[in-house]
Amino acid sequence: MSTFDDAPGDVPGGGRYGESAFRPEQAGEGKRIDFGALAYDDISFARLTALGAGPGWDCLDVGAGTGTLSRRLLEEAGVAGVLAVDRDVRFLAARPVPGLGLLEADITAPDFAPGRFRLVHARFVLMHLAERERLVGTLAGLVAPGGVLVVSDAVDLTSDRTPSTPYTVAMRAMWQGLRATIGTDVSGVASYPRLLRAAGLAPVAAEIHVPPLVPGSPLSLFWADTWDRSREAMRATGLIDDAGIDAAVRYLDSDACAALSAGMLTAWGRKPDGAARA
Numbered sequence: 001m002s003t004f005d006d007a008p009g010d011v012p013g014g015g016r017y018g019e020s021a022f023r024p025e026q027a028g029e030g031k032r033i034d035f036g037a038l039a040y041d042d043i044s045f046a047r048l049t050a051l052g053a054g055p056g057w058d059c060l061d062v063g064a065g066t067g068t069l070s071r072r073l074l075e076e077a078g079v080a081g082v083l084a085v086d087r088d089v090r091f092l093a094a095r096p097v098p099g100l101g102l103l104e105a106d107i108t109a110p111d112f113a114p115g116r117f118r119l120v121h122a123r124f125v126l127m128h129l130a131e132r133e134r135l136v137g138t139l140a141g142l143v144a145p146g147g148v149l150v151v152s153d154a155v156d157l158t159s160d161r162t163p164s165t166p167y168t169v170a171m172r173a174m175w176q177g178l179r180a181t182i183g184t185d186v187s188g189v190a191s192y193p194r195l196l197r198a199a200g201l202a203p204v205a206a207e208i209h210v211p212p213l214v215p216g217s218p219l220s221l222f223w224a225d226t227w228d229r230s231r232e233a234m235r236a237t238g239l240i241d242d243a244g245i246d247a248a249v250r251y252l253d254s255d256a257c258a259a260l261s262a263g264m265l266t267a268w269g270r271k272p273d274g275a276a277r278a
Helices: 031-052 068-075 132-141 165-181 188-198 218-229 229-235 240-254
Strands: 058-063 081-088 102-103 117-123 143-155 204-209 263-270
Touching: 031 068, 031 117, 031 143, 031 165, 031 218, 031 263, 058 143, 068 081, 068 102, 081 218, 117 132, 132 143, 132 188, 143 188, 165 218, 165 229, 188 204, 188 229, 204 229, 218 229, 218 240
Parallel strands: 058 081, 058 117, 081 102, 117 143
Antiparallel strands: 143 263, 204 263
16 A cells, blocks of 8 residues: 555554554565465456456556566566556565556655556555545546556455354454554445446446465465554454464464455446546
8 A cells, every 4th residue: 555654544643554563664574465465366367357457558556565466467467567556665676577667655645646547456555544435536537538447455254243263353353453553444345336436437346255264375374464463453452362363373274264254345447438538
């Protein structure tokens, strides 16, 4: 994602993504991001190419992280170029490839306007930011006529009716803790199709992908590392202590693990070809 200190949406008494939690300078943070990419990149790449991403397309990848998806668009889909945006581009700069441009920027800034693109993609970005409706409008404004905006974020599947396991206890504490400290909020993700439509995109559609939790898998390693990095926020909720977090990590790596991971909802909309004339 792409935010800096004092940007709109700061959480009173808290920090922002990358400041109080998941700091890019922290040892192993790039590896944690890569674990998440391994869990979700295939489904994201399949959706983007199904929507037409390929030769001749200029793409904007917002919150590009370590750039795994940006590189696949270049190397496998053959797009013309990708501008990868993030609040900190150190991981992107460490793995340069032809056609990959880098922009360290604040997408919440009123003057964020890097150009027009056939594809604008943002994954696991809006869930960490306030003013989502405005930001969807901002991103829609960067889509060239005939192009598409694709946004993906997490969907929490650990409701109060979900059977209690070490995993569900940890996930509930994580979402509550991150919301209190850095503003992460996945409660409105299901509204993304409506926001895309309100931004003037049509047609609009959405899908959800729930990857399996398998011991030793990239996704299980991602959650274990994420919980470790957000321990303080999780403990502050009063829902879990260190022993509970450790039990959840062991549960992920056991044959007893039987839980639904957080899903990834992906919504997309196309800008009408006549938008430029309008």
